[in-house]
Structure formats: C-alpha cells, structure tokens
Amino acid sequence: MARSRITPEREAELYEAVLDLLRTAGYEGLTMDAVAARTRSSKATLYRQWGSKPELVARALRHNKPVSIAEIDTGSLRGDFHAMVDRMDDCQMEKDSALMRGLAHAIHENPDLHQALRDLLIDPEMTGLDTLVQRAVDRGELPADNPALKYVPHMLVGAFIARPLIEDRSVDRDFISSYLDAVVLPALGI
Amino acid sequence: MARSRITPEREAELYEAVLDLLRTAGYEGLTMDAVAARTRSSKATLYRQWGSKPELVARALRHNKPVSIAEIDTGSLRGDFHAMVDRMDDCQMEKDSALMRGLAHAIHENPDLHQALRDLLIDPEMTGLDTLVQRAVDRGELPADNPALKYVPHMLVGAFIARPLIEDRSVDRDFISSYLDAVVLPALGI
Incomplete structure (x- = not known):
C-alpha cells in the first residue's frame, strides 16, 4: 500500500466522503465511481491506494x-x-x-x-x-x-x-x- | 379482518411461504404478487385478509x-x-x-x-x-x-x-x- 503518497488531510477528507456516502446510499449503493467523483480522484488512484471497496470502507470506519x-x-x-x-x-x-x-x-x-x-x-x-x-x-x-x-x-x-x-x-x-x-x-x- | 374464512392449515401454509420468501428475497424483495403466486391465492384475497404487506409479514412472524x-x-x-x-x-x-x-x-x-x-x-x-x-x-x-x-x-x-x-x-x-x-x-x- 502506498498510502504515504497522499497527505493525511486528503486521506481524512476521502474517508469522510466514504462515510457520508455509506450513510446515504448504503454499502451496496456506494460505488467507487461515486467516491471518485465526490473526492475529485481517479478510480485508478482509489484502487491503487486501497486495493478494493471493502478495504476502503473498513479503513474509513477505522479512521473514525x-x-x-x-x-x-x-x-x-x-x-x-x-x-x-x-x-x-x-x-x-x-x-x-x-x-x-x-x-x-x-x-x-x-x-x-x-x-x-x-x-x-x-x-x-x-x-x-x-x-x-x-x-x-x-x-x-x-x-x-x-x-x-x-x-x-x-x-x-x-x-x-x-x-x-x-x-x-x-x-x-x-x-x-x-x-x-x-x-x-x-x-x-x- | 375475516381471517376465519380460511382454515388454520391454509393460514399456516401461507405464513410459512411468507417467511420463506422473506429469508430468500428480503423484505423489499417480497411482493404480494410473489406471495399470491407461491400460495395460489389472489392478491385481492391477501389484501382482504391482511390489509397490507407489513401486517401480513408481522402476522407470519408472530405465527412462528x-x-x-x-x-x-x-x-x-x-x-x-x-x-x-x-x-x-x-x-x-x-x-x-x-x-x-x-x-x-x-x-x-x-x-x-x-x-x-x-x-x-x-x-x-x-x-x-x-x-x-x-x-x-x-x-x-x-x-x-x-x-x-x-x-x-x-x-x-x-x-x-x-x-x-x-x-x-x-x-x-x-x-x-x-x-x-x-x-x-x-x-x-x-
């Protein structure tokens, strides 16, 4: 994992967006496309940094x-x-x-x-x-x-x-x- | 409620079908059409006897x-x-x-x-x-x-x-x- 490539502030902002989407759309409704759009990231970046949707969600919850x-x-x-x-x-x-x-x-x-x-x-x-x-x-x-x-x-x-x-x-x-x-x-x- | 119009055996059979559908399709996926088809009833009968899907589901669970x-x-x-x-x-x-x-x-x-x-x-x-x-x-x-x-x-x-x-x-x-x-x-x- 190359999470060091993004700043802690950016990481926190991204996790907050994931939790917001989880609350409103639920796990099924949360797509990597929506996370990318919401945080102005590319899907490729999300997958490179977090590997998968389950891991991104788990890390966002852990960050809390x-x-x-x-x-x-x-x-x-x-x-x-x-x-x-x-x-x-x-x-x-x-x-x-x-x-x-x-x-x-x-x-x-x-x-x-x-x-x-x-x-x-x-x-x-x-x-x-x-x-x-x-x-x-x-x-x-x-x-x-x-x-x-x-x-x-x-x-x-x-x-x-x-x-x-x-x-x-x-x-x-x-x-x-x-x-x-x-x-x-x-x-x-x- | 005119539940007395159907026999207790028929009522039990119907509730069992509702619980089966709940387990496989979930509450959202359970439709009155599916209950009617599964139990060879008419939707009109279901609504007349139970009033609504929430009540039918609650009565099926209670019957358990x-x-x-x-x-x-x-x-x-x-x-x-x-x-x-x-x-x-x-x-x-x-x-x-x-x-x-x-x-x-x-x-x-x-x-x-x-x-x-x-x-x-x-x-x-x-x-x-x-x-x-x-x-x-x-x-x-x-x-x-x-x-x-x-x-x-x-x-x-x-x-x-x-x-x-x-x-x-x-x-x-x-x-x-x-x-x-x-x-x-x-x-x-x-």
Whole structure:
C-alpha cells in the first residue's frame, strides 16, 4: 500500500466522503465511481491506494476511531469503562448506529467486507477491550474464572444494537453509562 | 379482518411461504404478487385478509411464536429463563437470526413495518418478559428497585444480535443458556 503518497488531510477528507456516502446510499449503493467523483480522484488512484471497496470502507470506519481502547488506563475497570463512554459523543453515536444498521446486513452478503472489518475494526476493538479486562484481573478486581469475562463484548455491542429495536431510540452516553453500572459491572461482580 | 374464512392449515401454509420468501428475497424483495403466486391465492384475497404487506409479514412472524412467554411459570426466575431456552430450537434460532438481520434494516426504512412488528411481536414479547420478572419481584427473588430490571430485554435481544457479529456464529441453546447464567442472572443479583 502506498498510502504515504497522499497527505493525511486528503486521506481524512476521502474517508469522510466514504462515510457520508455509506450513510446515504448504503454499502451496496456506494460505488467507487461515486467516491471518485465526490473526492475529485481517479478510480485508478482509489484502487491503487486501497486495493478494493471493502478495504476502503473498513479503513474509513477505522479512521473514525483513532484512539485505541487499550490506551485507557484509569486504575479501575469501572473507571476505564466510564472513560470509554466519556470519549463518546452523542451525535457521533447516532451516526455510528445508523452506519452499523446498514452494515449488519451488508456484512452478511459480502464476506470480503466482513473480513476487512474484522481485521481492521472488530478484532482491534475486541483486543483493546480484552486488555482493559485483563488488567482488572491482574489487579485482583475480578477473578480470572468469572464466567461473564468472555461476554463483555456481547454485553456492550448488544446494548448498542438492542436499544433502537426495543426503545426506538439510539444510544447516548447516559444510556451506556447507566447500562454499564446496572448490567456490565454487576455481571462481573464489581 | 375475516381471517376465519380460511382454515388454520391454509393460514399456516401461507405464513410459512411468507417467511420463506422473506429469508430468500428480503423484505423489499417480497411482493404480494410473489406471495399470491407461491400460495395460489389472489392478491385481492391477501389484501382482504391482511390489509397490507407489513401486517401480513408481522402476522407470519408472530405465527412462528405461538406460545406466550408469560405462560412459563416454574416458580423461579432462573427456572423460567431456562424453560424459555428449552422451548427454543437451534435450527429455528439460526433461521430467526437470518430473518432478524434482514428485518433490522427494513424496519428502519419502513415505519409501517416497524409499527406492525411492534404491535404484534415486540410489545407482546416485552410484556411476557415483564410478567416473568414481575413475578420474581413479587416472590421476593429480587428487589423492585434493582437497576438491571429494565434492561432484561436489552440483555437478551443484545445477545442474539451481538454473537454473529463478534463470533461469526449464530446463537444456539448452549450459548443462550450460558449467557443467562453468566450475565443476565448475576446482573439481577440472582
């Protein structure tokens, strides 16, 4: 990959255009032609820099989340989880949840997209979450054999997707914060 | 509604055809013409009996779940939850989760479908779940002010949707059973 050929500003501008198109047209409706037109690039450049549409989409989504969860280290799992929420933005979460809804379907239809998202987005976030939880185990905050440990990602991802279906409302910081205190931490025995 | 004009067998056959078409063509691709052709009915009959495509789809999904959760009453919340899982079927759950994935997107695009699903499927299931939990509160199994009470639906629905995204596997009875014991019951303090 020769991504160094374009400036970081130009790269950010391009990713923003990809996310805008994803929100409005969906994954199927997003064409490399539209990205090229919108960003005044040539399709050849897009393919040379990103290889494929799934990788371009996965990198654009990854660009949205520049800070790794593993960098959070407040000294307690409760503190780490709430610091994670504090970094979120209500408006951004609403946009993210619209994107996720559209992508959940596209992922199933496009194995290449699923693989690219897994490599660039899902696995790194899961690893970051594991790091927070492992640190808590190492500090003695919770036992290594707590059966809820392996379900931390399910609890968090599930909350994001379930709320719009159940309550007709997208998630916001207040909801995630309350869910952490009522469900995630008690399930872990904290 | 004059649903009594057709036999229960015929009604079941029709709903099964609607669910098959939903799985293969998706909500957008499911047309009343296709349902009519597949079931050798006239479109006029379909509209007379069900009023609209969203209602037909919601009734077909509801037909899949003939037993109300509220009828489960084993004497303990742990028993009730596990009885709920025992009634499920691994193969059925895999089919349901394919349906839900397709519908999550369609719901967002079609407010009429969302309303019909809410009236016929989501609200009754939520009410059934509330009944189980309220009985446990009445028995003194858990305090009425437990902050996790209001998140029981989020925990359960979330587990169903999150597993395929995180683990690339649809849910089965073993997973839900383990999730109940590791997450849902401990979060409730049981």
